Amino acid sequence: MKEWRYIVAEHRGTLLAIGIFALMFMIYLLNHPAIEGNGFTAKAVSNVSQTAANKAVLLAFVAMAQTLVVITAGIDLSVGMIFILTNCLASWLVVGTPLETAFGVIVVLGVGLLCGALNGLIVIVGRLQPIVATIATGSIYFGLALMLRPYPGGSVNxxxxxxxxxxxxxxxxxxxxxxxxxxxVVWVPFSRSLLGRTAYASGSSEPAAYMSGIPIGKAKFLAYTLSGLLASIGGLFLTFFTYTGEAALASGNAYTLFSIAAVVLGGVSLFGGKGSAIGAIFGALAFRTIGDLLFVFDFDPLWQPLFQGVVLLVAVSLGAFALFRVRNRLEWFQ
Known part of the structure; x- marks a missing residue:
């Protein structure tokens, strides 16, 4: 097999996500009312693209956060709540003079790091299952967000x-x-570092990684910490888009679930050890574009949650299908 075939095989999930997004986005552009009314002009395409990009970027940051944990064979059900908490915090702090604004941004990102680090410590030191630990911490983060913003409000620079x-x-x-x-700045250095490769190895087979003597605990801790940071960047951008903060439980839960769908659509294995944040980003872009297509085609709003739920189920099933296929192949040699 030639080298390029190895490259394609390694990044098959990412390439598939790029292809799905490109197809969905082209259909979206060709049928968008702004394009149909003004023609396929550069200005019309730019306006539509900016609106779509701003919505998709929020999910892309949360999907990247989810990816870092998933490659270690874990799952983080608190990323949506970190996203909401930092949105509420930013609506208090990212205001005023440039110096005050910069201080507020640093504090918000620092809180995201601390939330991710706490998740990592509970999972690694406390030896709790990631899904259980992050459900608990997610409730704590939402409680803090609710204390900061019991009612929607605030502002931003x-x-x-x-x-x-x-x-x-x-x-x-x-x-x-x-x-x-x-x-x-975040993903590329992590994925190419010793701890990044250790995170992948841990996700593939933690017992084998442990026997190899590589620093599993440090790799997992870094993955969870950076996950919190990425979710907080998403929270910052939510504040930039809305100019306000809101402790919305439904929104936090939705972003958590949609991040899992985006991760799987992007070719990241829910069983760990395989995938890329870049694939998850395009998975997020594709998932958001599918949602926008429902609006463009005037899909009944009452049916939209059902359709998105089906997409989520199909996305998770695709990830499981790859594992079942491998297991069946192994059974041939037993």
Missing amino acids: EDLADALTGRLFGFIPSSLVVLAVVVL
């Missing part, structure tokens, strides 16, 4: 918000640029 949710050079969505920077 509008100059910073407009800069990060607008367009660069008149046509490139700034939010996508920030997403790309986060991938380069």
Whole structure:
């Protein structure tokens, strides 16, 4: 097999997610009312793309956060609540002068790191199952968010918000640029580091990784900590988009579930050891585009949750199918 075939096989899930997103987005553009009314012009495409990008970026950050934990063979059911908590916190702190705003951003990101680190400590030191631990911590994070914002309110530095949710050079969505920077600064160094490779090894087979003498605990702790950081970046952007903070339980739960769907659509195995945050990002973009298509085709709102639930079920089933296929092949040699 040639080298390029190995590369394609290794990144098959990511490439499939890119293909699904490209197809869905093209259908979305061709049928969007703004495009049909103004023609397929650069300005119309740019306006539609910016709106779609700003909504999809929120899920992309949460999906990246979920990916870091999933590759260790865990799952984080608190990412949506970290997302909500940091949104509420940002609506209090990311205001005022540039210096005060910068301080607020640092505090919000620091809180995200602390939340992720707490999840990691409970899972690693407390030896609890990730799903149980993160359900508990997620409830705590939502409780804190509710204390900060019992009612929707607050504000944000509008100059910073407009800069990060607008367009660069008149046509490139700034939010996508920030997403790309986060991938380069957070995901790429992690995936290529010793601890990143250890996280993958732990997800593939923790007993084998342990016997190899690699630092499993440190790798998992870093994965959970960075997961909290990425979820907090999503919370910041939610504040930039809405100019307010809201402790919305339904929103937190929805982002948690949708992040799992995006992860699987992006080719990340729920059983650990396989996948990429880049694939999860395109899975998030594809999932959001599917939701936008329901609006474009005037799908009955009463049926939209059912349709999205079916997509979520199919996405998770696809991840499980790969494992069943491997198990069946192994049974041939027994």
